[in-house]
Amino acid sequence: MKNTFLKLERWTTGLSLLIACLMLVIASSLGMFQIVTRFVLEQPAEWTEILIRLSLIWMVFMGIPAAFRQGAMVSVDVLYRWSPPKVRRVLDWLVCLAALILIGVIIWWGWDYALRGRVQSMAGLESVSMFWGYVAMPIGAMFCVIGIIGNLIDPQRHELETAQ
Template sequence: MRRLAGGLVGTADALNAAAKVVLGLLLLWMTLATFTQVLVRFVFTNFGFAISAPWTEELSRYAMIWVVFLGMGVGFRTGMLLSLTFVTDGLGPRAGQALRYAAQALSFGFLVTIFLLGLRFVEFGAIERSPALSIPKTWVYWAMPAGAALGCLNILALVADTWQRGADIRATSAPTRRED
């Protein structure tokens, strides 16, 4: 059982490392597209150049959607998502941990719902194209099920890692593994 938990944690951590690289690239992409939009809209217009770049706004928006869903998925690994912990911290160790595990179970159920709804969006996106970039909307809509699946995997990894180390799940706001 510990080997299975270790494999799950290792897989989740490897996927998270790749997702963090993708997140960084998406943030860079979003920043460059927004900077280009500002240049085109304000700077070039002041110099008398009438250039339009509608693709930059669309590109930024789609990158932000992916950043939100992938970031959410990664955030579940260490419990770094926004939460109110004063209740679980104020309760005794046993009740506080039980409440935190219940919150993780509810989050898992919510992510499964997002995953299933996201798959419906992906189906619908097959008949839709983005206005400026003219790409299939499925590329955008895959962010929902991808982020939700990563979140589910990370909740399982968080619980497995906490169980494997015999740690208090309420103390997961710090990275659970040392990075060498």
Template structure:
């Protein structure tokens, strides 16, 4: 399996959100001093940006296959069994993420009419972060499963 590219859309978006988050938090900090009167929306915006950044960041970790795992037992297995084990784990994860996408979709619909306290939008924008993040994760799991299949089919025999 070839290593993941250095940059991805998930990583770029998460990085941009992090920079925006720093700006909003700095505005919030300086808004508590006599120098500047801070806008009231910064606290809520910081939370929303943080949530979006976290879900997009989780998708980036999934792209890199960098999640925490305790693989010492799996590493003792022969390569063929390890491939089957990791494929089964990914299939279970795929089902779980599919269910979370469904929950996220229903939540976005349910909150579409809830007006945010300080931001000029509905709460559905906040809850859409989970939906978008899980769709990106689903995409990465499917790509990993397809890549694993390609590796097992095209692997050259060892002598």
């Protein structure tokens, strides 16, 4: 069961990181395109601004699960270093619980916000609903849940171990 979940977690975290990297490529490509059209061709493409913003939002929310998986988002390094092994495991559970509560709030309100925003259209892209921008929050948060639980089952503390 543990190994099956960790395989699922590796796959989902890898997928979310791949999507985040693709969104970075899209944002930077559109940024270069915008520079060329605005300053070289003197015909600005306004639609690129909203797509850059949208891809950066998706990049952030799809990159966060990898940070949670590595234990880099919620860190209590000093307390962790000074604690005996049994207390460290209690700290792992407390951090996991706190992170899951926060992520649960993001999923709940992010989905609500996305549903409310579906009647809005994006400025510059009138045919695209704001739903696609807002839904990055709950989708990224669902990937985070898997990463948080994966970090609880198999903690990754590379930065903590090398700092000692």
